[in-house]
Amino acid sequence: MASDRIFGLVVAILALAYLAGAFQIQTSFLSDPVGPRVFPMMIAVVGLLCGLAMLWKPDAEPEWPPLPVWMKMALTVVILTLYAYMLAPLGFLIPTALVAAGVSYMIAPQPAKAAITGICLSVGLFVLFKYALGLGLVALPRALMG
Structure with missing residues (x-):
């Protein structure tokens, strides 16, 4: 409590x-x-x-997660911090796909599904943010865009 x-x-x-x-x-x-x-x-x-x-209204008997869950949460914080630094040099699609796949893998360790989730989430969010919300996102690294 x-x-x-x-x-x-x-x-x-x-x-x-x-x-x-x-x-x-x-x-x-x-x-x-x-x-x-x-x-x-x-x-x-x-x-x-x-x-x-x-x-x-606190919980009378809070149940804290075990150590492996804490480790996954810490790793997720590190991954999301790296994501913030990767966005500018690498564009939106690549870092978002990598991070979404990594976090998806930590939730359910199935590599193929995690990779598909990362790619679909990356492309879907890019379309939503860029075209529906009108944000000025860069898709790929500027060196590749020409």
Whole structure:
């Protein structure tokens, strides 16, 4: 019970810090009506609500995952951090396919299905972000694009 309350407090504090950071985002006079601050603010509010819920009503007997699960979570954090650094030099498709396949493999260790998942997710997200949402993504490394 105490561990849930401590974790809820940490989540709430981090969400407030994230919200403060979202308020610091500079907006241009040419930005859309919603602006670039709204999505980070929504994430912060959801995080704050989750943290407060854990403070208000903690689990009586929380069941913590075993060590191998913690190791998978740590590896996932490392993979996602590397993903953030791979996006600029390698474009969107290659890093997203690799990361999605890697995380899929950690969830269910089936190499063929993980590879198919990575490729499909990469292409699907690229089409969604690039064409449906109009984001300026680069598909492949600039050296390959010419």
